[in-house]
Amino acid sequence: MTQKGIFHRIKKDWVIYLMLFPAILYFVIFNVIPIIGMKLAFQDYRVIGDNIWVGLKHFKVLFSSPAFFDVLQNTIIISTMKIVFFFPIPIVLSLMINELRNGPFRKYVQSVIYLPHFLSWVVIAGVWISLLSPDAGGINVIRNFFQLPTLDYMTSKDHIRWVLVFSEMWRSAGWDSIIYLAAIMKISPSLYEAARIDGASTFQQMRFITFPQLLSTVVVVFILNLGFFLNAGFDQVFNMINDSTISKIDILDTYVYRIGILNGQYAYATAASLFKGVIGVILILSTHFISKRLTGKGVW
Amino acid sequence: MRRFVKRFTWSQFIICTVLLVLSFMVLVPILNLLAMSLSDPLQVHKLSGLDIIPKGFSFINYEVLFSNPLIVRSIFNSLFLTIVGTALNLFLTALAAYVLARTDFVGKRVVILFLIVIMVFEPGLIPEYLLVKDLGLLDTYASLILYKTINIFYLFILMRFFEEVPDGILEAARIDGAGHFRIFTRIMLPLSKPGLATLGLFYGVYHWNEYFRATIYLTDPNKWPLQVVIRQFVVERDNTTLLGAQNLLSYEQVQALDFGSLQAGTIIISIVPLLVFYPFILKYYAKGALEGGVKD
Numbered sequence: 001m002t003q004k005g006i007f008h009r010i011k012k013d014w015v016i017y018l019m020l021f022p023a024i025l026y027f028v029i030f031n032v033i034p035i036i037g038m039k040l041a042f043q044d045y046r047v048i049g050d051n052i053w054v055g056l057k058h059f060k061v062l063f064s065s066p067a068f069f070d071v072l073q074n075t076i077i078i079s080t081m082k083i084v085f086f087f088p089i090p091i092v093l094s095l096m097i098n099e100l101r102n103g104p105f106r107k108y109v110q111s112v113i114y115l116p117h118f119l120s121w122v123v124i125a126g127v128w129i130s131l132l133s134p135d136a137g138g139i140n141v142i143r144n145f146f147q148l149p150t151l152d153y154m155t156s157k158d159h160i161r162w163v164l165v166f167s168e169m170w171r172s173a174g175w176d177s178i179i180y181l182a183a184i185m186k187i188s189p190s191l192y193e194a195a196r197i198d199g200a201s202t203f204q205q206m207r208f209i210t211f212p213q214l215l216s217t218v219v220v221v222f223i224l225n226l227g228f229f230l231n232a233g234f235d236q237v238f239n240m241i242n243d244s245t246i247s248k249i250d251i252l253d254t255y256v257y258r259i260g261i262l263n264g265q266y267a268y269a270t271a272a273s274l275f276k277g278v279i280g281v282i283l284i285l286s287t288h289f290i291s292k293r294l295t296g297k298g299v300w
Numbered sequence: 301m302r303r304f305v306k307r308f309t310w311s312q313f314i315i316c317t318v319l320l321v322l323s324f325m326v327l328v329p330i331l332n333l334l335a336m337s338l339s340d341p342l343q344v345h346k347l348s349g350l351d352i353i354p355k356g357f358s359f360i361n362y363e364v365l366f367s368n369p370l371i372v373r374s375i376f377n378s379l380f381l382t383i384v385g386t387a388l389n390l391f392l393t394a395l396a397a398y399v400l401a402r403t404d405f406v407g408k409r410v411v412i413l414f415l416i417v418i419m420v421f422e423p424g425l426i427p428e429y430l431l432v433k434d435l436g437l438l439d440t441y442a443s444l445i446l447y448k449t450i451n452i453f454y455l456f457i458l459m460r461f462f463e464e465v466p467d468g469i470l471e472a473a474r475i476d477g478a479g480h481f482r483i484f485t486r487i488m489l490p491l492s493k494p495g496l497a498t499l500g501l502f503y504g505v506y507h508w509n510e511y512f513r514a515t516i517y518l519t520d521p522n523k524w525p526l527q528v529v530i531r532q533f534v535v536e537r538d539n540t541t542l543l544g545a546q547n548l549l550s551y552e553q554v555q556a557l558d559f560g561s562l563q564a565g566t567i568i569i570s571i572v573p574l575l576v577f578y579p580f581i582l583k584y585y586a587k588g589a590l591e592g593g594v595k596d
Contacts, residue, residue, distance in 0.1 A: 009406050015480045016405045023396035023450055024411070030431070030446060031418040037427025093322075096315045105316070111582060112323040118574050118581060120509035122527045126534035126567045130336075130560070131329045131349065138329060138349030170326065178586055202311040235512065239535050253425075260426045261516050273424035281420055 041271040051267075058271035068255070068272065075251040078161055078232045083225065085165050089173045091218060094180035095206055113174025121171075125239035128167050129154055155244035164236060164249060176221075183217040184210055220297050227287040230276050252276045328352060330571070336558075337361050337565035344558045361565040364557065370521060371529060371566065378525040382507040385445045389503040390496060393450050393458055398484045401459040402470065419452040432517060443517040444510065444525075454499050457588055461495025462488060498588030501581055508573065526570050534563045 010017070041058060043051035062068050093113070100106040116124065131138045132153040140150045153159045191209050200208065234253035241249055250258075252272065260269025292298040331352040339347055340356025347355045365371050399405075400412065428447075437443040465488060473483050489496065511527035518524060524532075532538045539559050574581075 006406055013403075013405045016399055016403050019395050019480060019484070020399045020411070022392055023399075026392065026446075026449055027414070027418055030428075030449070031421075031423060034423030034427040034431050035418070035421050037430060038424055040427060040430075096319055099312055099315045100319070109319045109323050111578070112326050114582065114586070115578070116326060118505055118509075118578075119571065120511060120527050122509075122511050122531045122535065123567050123570055126530065126563065127329050127333065129534065130333060130564065133349065133560075135560075136347070136349050138332060141349045174326070178589070202309055238512070239531065256425055261429060266426050266430065270424055270426045273426060277422065277424055280422070284420055 038270060038274050038277070040267050041274040043267055045266040054267075058268045059275070061268065062271050062275065070247070071250050071252055071255040074249055075230055075232045078164055078237075078249065078251060079229050081161060081165050082168055082232070083222075086168050086173070087222065087225065089169055090176035091180050091214070093173055093177040094184060094214075095210060097177065097181055098184045098210065099202060099206075110174075114178070115174075116171045117175035119171070121235035121239045124167060124171055124236075128163065128170075128240070132163065154240070155242060157245060157248050160240070160245040160248050163240065164233065167240070168233065168236065179221060180214060180217055183214055187213045216295050220291050220295050223287045223291040223294075227284040228280070229283055230280055333564035334568050336561045337568050339561060341556050341558050341561060344561050360557070361561045362569075364562060365565050365569065370524075371526075371569075373522060374524050374526045374529040375569070377523060378508060378527070381441060381444055381510070381525055382504055384441075385507040386500055386503045388445060389449055389451075389454075390500055393455050393499060394489065394492075394496065395484070396450060397455055397458040397462050398480075398488050400455075401462040402465075402488070403480060415452050415455070429516065438517055439519055439523065440517075441523070444507075444513050447513055448506075451503070454502055458492075458495055458499055461492050461498070465491045494584060495588075497580065498584040501577065501585045502588065504577070505574070505581070505585075508570075526566075530563075530566045530570055533566055 040051065042053060042055060044054050044057075045051055097106065097109060100109065119127075132140070134140055134150045134152040139153070143149070143151060151159070153163050187210065191213075192205055195205050195209055230252055232251045232253075234251070234257075237249050237251050237254050238257070241254060253276070256269045256273045256276070259265045259272070263269075288298045328350060332347075332349060335352050335354045336344060336347055338354040338357060338359070338361070340354075340358045341360060343355040400408065432438060432443045437446070469487060469491070470483060473487055478486070509527060510525065511531055514525050514528045515531065518528070
């Protein structure tokens with residue numbers, strides 16, 4: 001196409017550009033400007049006048065600060081615990097739900113276990129604070145029944161990370177099982193028929209047909225989860241953290257919030273946030289391409 | 301017909317039992333809060349954390365909550381933010397989705413690439429906060445409505461719905477002389493109701509549950525949405541704000557009130573609208589989330 005042809009087409013399609021304009025304007029203001037704004041990590045913030053370039057000053061302070069490494073360590077520990085103990089649960093759940101006949105019981109189970117996904121972490125924190133309350137909360141009622149002493153989980157340094165893992169399960173295990181359930185539905189019924197004729201039990205069918213067929217979905221979800229490794233669940237921690245447990249569950253995002261928004265150290269917080277962002281982008285891009293290579297499915 | 305014979309075996313019995321127990325683990329903590337909020341304040345101390353039947357029965361907690369102007373206002377604030385926010389989300393997302401899915405123009409590939417790039421580079425909290433501050437949007441609802449007005453994941457999902465509308469219909473409209481905007485409003489939107497319903501639920505649930513940006517952007521408690529008020533009561537344990545009810549109750553009755561029950565009541569109030577929409581959520585949201593491959 002000639003130059004002239006391109007201009008002619010742009011002129012002819014002006015309505016299209018007009019329709020696209022609000023979206024582009026929006027993305028430029030609310031995405032591009034804040035992304036460029038990350039340059040604050042290399043500056044000192046000034047309320048009046050231009051910010052001053054200070055190079056790597058904030059990063060030097062960051063990387064020599066023990067607090068930052070504590071927070072990084074917490075983030076890695078919590079993410080790892082969630083991957084090890086939470087990740088397999090939705091897979092097992094989907095295998096179990098798949099064994100249910102279509103009918104009211106299956107509908108009931110699905111409707112109930114998907115529900116917590118739609119509650120905010122504020123509400124879930126409220127539910128769990130009540131459930132774990134030392135004052136006749138459900139879990140302590142059970143503990144007392146087995147002659148165990150009452151335990152205040154929400155303020156216990158030894159237990160709070162497990163509270164994060166289990167409340168994450170409570171919220172997401174059901175919902176996350178949907179993606180596996182959909183993959184199971186696509187498995188050809190003839191495989192099961194053949195297996196049953198050969199006398200395979202329900203468990204054997206699960207073990208030798210469903211699970212191997214499910215594996216590629218498991219790999220995709222696992223790899224994509226790794227891309228968000230440094231997130232570790234901001235909303236969850238933000239609503240469950242307190243002074244007693246801060247040393248155990250303060251993560252990168254809550255740290256950025258505290259030093260940035262609460263203490264007003266904008267530039268320093270942006271440096272911490274940029275560190276997390278750069279590693280995040282590297283993780284997302286590499287997991288995207290690994291997943292594309294292995295299974296043909298990526299983040300986008 | 302996935303299975304030609306379904307016998308009720310032992311393994312199935314075990315699976316049903318396990319799933320039933322799991323469903324109780326989800327339901328009992330919520331029903332316990334409901335029971336707590338409906339119990340008689342004088343008897344609620346007898347309610348154990350596993351009970352789902354109220355001890356005695358009283359609406360007093362809800363009377364107190366609904367007589368607190370802060371709570372009543374926050375409910376309306378939340379409804380306003382959810383309705384206006386979702387409407388704007390839907391309109392702008394659909395407009396962009398139509399252009400990207402159903403038209404061909406110079407620079408389309410560049411626009412798509414641009415979207416993917418900004419999807420990967422999530423801006424940090426601080427620059428976003430400073431932008432909102434510089435735009436003079438602190439303490440305004442615009443700051444909440446404009447965050448992720450177009451969610452790129454959702455945009456891609458809606459594009460997939462729009463792609464399903466048959467070419468022939470658009471072609472016929474074009475021959476009849478309809479322009480792009482007319483095709484968008486008269487054909488694309490009416491024929492994509494399931495897609496719009498799906499996205500409306502995505503955005504609606506997001507707005508209803510939003511608390512974080514409201515916490516940092518809104519300093520005036522009168523503007524708070526319900527989630528921020530709940531956070532104040534339940535997470536921050538700020539009981540003084542909860543007692544906005546002296547007019548309704550005599551001093552002794554206020555003394556008898558149980559804060560745990562009042563907190564439970566606020567949680568239940570916030571769950572009710574979700575339950576109203578839950579059948580639609582199950583129908584559209586789950587399907588849309590699968591097709592888009594979105595986790596959240």
